[in-house]
Amino acid sequence: MAEKKILVIDDDIDMCNLLQRFLTKKGYTTDTATSGHKGIEKFKEGNYPLVLCDYRLGDKEGRDVLKEIKAIAPATKVIIITGYSDIKTAVEVIKLGAFDYITKPLIPDEVLNVLEKASQQGNSVPLHVPVVTKTNSGNGLMPSQYLVGTDVATKELYEQIKLVAPTNYSIILYGESGTGKEVIAKTIHENSNRSEMPFMAVDCGTLTKELAGSELFGHEKGSFTGAIGSKEGFFEVANGGTLFLDEVSNLGIDIQATLLRVIQEKKFKRVGGNKEMPVDVRVIVASNENLKEAYQKGKFREDLFHRFNEFSIHIPPLRQRVGDITAFANYFLDITNEELGKTVADFSDEVNGLLLQYPWPGNVRELRNVVRRAVLLTTGKVIEAKVLPSEIIHSSYIVQAVMSDTPIPRIFVADRNTDLKNAATQAEYETIMKVLQQVKYNKTKAAEILHIDRKTLYNKIKSFEDQMNNAAPAAAPATV
Numbered sequence: 135m136a137e138k139k140i141l142v143i144d145d146d147i148d149m150c151n152l153l154q155r156f157l158t159k160k161g162y163t164t165d166t167a168t169s170g171h172k173g174i175e176k177f178k179e180g181n182y183p184l185v186l187c188d189y190r191l192g193d194k195e196g197r198d199v200l201k202e203i204k205a206i207a208p209a210t211k212v213i214i215i216t217g218y219s220d221i222k223t224a225v226e227v228i229k230l231g232a233f234d235y236i237t238k239p240l241i242p243d244e245v246l247n248v249l250e251k252a253s254q255q256g257n258s259v260p261l262h263v264p265v266v267t268k269t270n271s272g273n274g275l276m277p278s279q280y281l282v283g284t285d286v287a288t289k290e291l292y293e294q295i296k297l298v299a300p301t302n303y304s305i306i307l308y309g310e311s312g313t314g315k316e317v318i319a320k321t322i323h324e325n326s327n328r329s330e331m332p333f334m335a336v337d338c339g340t341l342t343k344e345l346a347g348s349e350l351f352g353h354e355k356g357s358f359t360g361a362i363g364s365k366e367g368f369f370e371v372a373n374g375g376t377l378f379l380d381e382v383s384n385l386g387i388d389i390q391a392t393l394l395r396v397i398q399e400k401k402f403k404r405v406g407g408n409k410e411m412p413v414d415v416r417v418i419v420a421s422n423e424n425l426k427e428a429y430q431k432g433k434f435r436e437d438l439f440h441r442f443n444e445f446s447i448h449i450p451p452l453r454q455r456v457g458d459i460t461a462f463a464n465y466f467l468d469i470t471n472e473e474l475g476k477t478v479a480d481f482s483d484e485v486n487g488l489l490l491q492y493p494w495p496g497n498v499r500e501l502r503n504v505v506r507r508a509v510l511l512t513t514g515k516v517i518e519a520k521v522l523p524s525e526i527i528h529s530s531y532i533v534q535a536v537m538s539d540t541p542i543p544r545i546f547v548a549d550r551n552t553d554l555k556n557a558a559t560q561a562e563y564e565t566i567m568k569v570l571q572q573v574k575y576n577k578t579k580a581a582e583i584l585h586i587d588r589k590t591l592y593n594k595i596k597s598f599e600d601q602m603n604n605a606a607p608a609a610a611p612a613t614v
Contacts, residue, residue, distance in 0.1 A: 138253060139163040140184040143173035143199060144215070145192040153186065153245075155475040160246060170194035174202050177210075184252055186245075188215045189227070197227050204231045211252040215240070226365075242472045283458030287450045291318075294447050299325035304397070304442045307420040309449030312499030315420040316378060318449060323376040328416060331375030334368050339381040346389045347405045351396070357406020369402060372415050382419040382442075383428050390435045397441055417442070452494040452501065459489055462498060466505035467517075473506075479515045488519060492526045495576065524592055525577065563598050566591070 140162050142153045150166035157164045165180065167173035170191045177185065185203055189196035196214050203210055211233040227235065233252050236244055298305060299322045307315045316335050323333045341349050348358075352367030368377060379385075385393065396402040397417060401410045419442050421428075426443075428434035452459065463481065471478055481489070485508075494500055504523060511521040519527055566584065573579040581591045 138184075139180075139182055140165075140186060140249065141173065141177055141180065141182040142166045143168075143170065143185065143187040143191070145169055145188065149188075152473055152475075153240075156242060156245075156473060157249075159475065162249070170196075170199045173199055177203055178206065183210060184249060185210060185212045186215065186249070187212060197230055200227055200230055200232055213248055213252065240473075242469060283455060283461055285455040285457030287455045288458055291447065291449060295322055295325070298322065298445045298447075300327065301445075302326075302416055303444040304416070305418045305444065306425060306442050306446040307418065307449060308424070308446065309420070309422075310451050310497055311422060312497030313449040313451055314498050315380060315449060318447065319376070319378040319418045319420065322418060323378075323416075326376070326416070328375050332372050333376050333378070334372040335378040335380065336368050337380050338384045341385070343386050343389075346385060347392065350389070351392070351402050351404055352407075353405035354407040357404075364404070367402075367404065369396060369413050369415055370411070373413050374415075376416045376418060379417065379419045381421060383421045383423050383425060383434055387435065390438050394435065394438045394441060452497045456490060459494075459501065460486065462501055463489055463505055466502045467509060470506045470509040474509060476509060476512075477515070478509050478512050478517060481517045482519065484519045485517050485522065488522060488526050562594070566594060566598075 138161055140157060142150055142157070142164060144150050144153070144166070145168050147168055150168060154164045154166050162184075165176060165182075167176045170193050173185075173187065173191075187196050187199050191199070196216075200212050200214065203212055208231075212231070214227045214232045214235040216235050216237055234248050236248055295318065305319075305322065307318055309315050309318075319335070320333055323329060336349070338346075347353075348365065348367065350367050350369060352365050352370050355362065355364050392402075396413065400414060401412050403410055419425075425434055425439050429436040429439045452462075463486075467478060467481070470476075489501075496503075504526065507523070508517045508521045512518070566580070569580045569583050570577075573583070577588055577591055581588045584591065586594075
């Protein structure tokens with residue numbers, strides 16, 4: 135095995151420190167640099183067989199750092215850190231000689247697996263195949279490093295995945311933002327006969343109308359202004375594997391037509407090219423918007439909808455999987471402890487109660503972020519309520535009524551409604567609650583619509599809660 139020595143290059147000082155602590159605990163001699171230039175200088179001074187480099191640095195791009203390092207020491211393994219929307223860039227750096235790439239948010243086991251793979255391999259540079267850490271979930275599936283919940287709704291979800299994964303069906307995933315659509319798509323891929331081939335995830339919301347064709351199908355040199363060389367598209371890179379198209383309804387109608395032909399005929403042409411190339415890709419798509427309603431409105435091709443709709447899966451929001459909340463919270467606690475080098479042991483009873491009653495409009499992603507923040511702010515062994523965001527601390531039956539679309543309860547009892555001040559407060563309260571319902575409890579959007587800032591909105595909600603808590607029993611809310 136090569137020497138376990140690594141250079142981390144990232145302009146985020148906190149990320150450098152976190153990675154250094156984590157990797158040092160795992161037996162790596164770890165040095166850091168907070169800019170591309172500093173990284174190159176430090177690399178020249180030392181002998182680093184491994185380099186972990188963020189793509190977006192303040193002074194230069196990761197591809198430039200990669201080129202310079204490979205020019206100095208071709209045998210060095212360089213792993214690039216990219217964001218979700220930078221997958222196309224990650225494919226490019228692989229072609230430039232990067233050993234592999236890791237997408238944010240960083241998962242400790244994934245980072246470690248890639249580094250161990252790089253340490254154990256020779257000087258050849260492999261094409262990227264996403265890292266998979268497989269563990270038996272007890273339901274016959276082999277999911278990735280993500281936790282599988284135990285709620286009844288979650289078990290039903292994974293039964294559907296178990297049924298459809300071995301097939302070559304195209305699949306539509308429906309679910310709110312943050313429910314884990316990419317995780318589900320990757321789990322399907324890992325349990326299919328394509329699991330050893332590439333899995334590519336594409337956020338169609340980031341593809342401009344002008345470049346969508348190039349990104350999906352590639353282009354030839356000179357095919358448009360700026361096309362200084364030939365380029366593979368996502369279909370070409372994912373050949374033999376699975377392509378996950380998130381927010382597919384954002385694609386233009388013209389690209390949808392091309393997409394339909396490629397899926398049906400299993401061949402495509404690069405933009406500006408004449409040669410037809412065969413391709414074998416399983417397509418999984420996701421959308422917050424109902425695609426059937428989208429084609430009825432003329433926003434999505436009906437024939438493409440039916441081509442995708444060989445099987446559809448609805449991912450329930452976290453508020454409908456209450457049995458998973460504690461398990462997910464503890465899972466995120468464990469991995470955050472590992473990331474931060476901390477030993478926070480548990481949540482207080484009060485915090486557990488608040489986590490269970492909060493409606494989680496941001497779903498699993500929001501829960502993960504809340505736990506990460508709480509662990510960072512906790513100085514003892516137990517997470518207390520004071521380190522939670524205010525919307526969770528102050529969540530109550532008002533929030534639950536908003537999220538479940540139940541009738542808005544009144545603040546004041548009937549014999550006080552003749553009071554002009556109380557009537558005005560009641561009207562203001564009902565207006566705010568209705569707006570919150572319309573935007574699915576997104577307080578930022580609600581504040582914009584109401585022309586107030588978020589702090590004012592929070593204060594008003596807290597004031598309404600206090601008044602309801604002090605009101606007569608007749609004003610008690612409906613149960614959820």
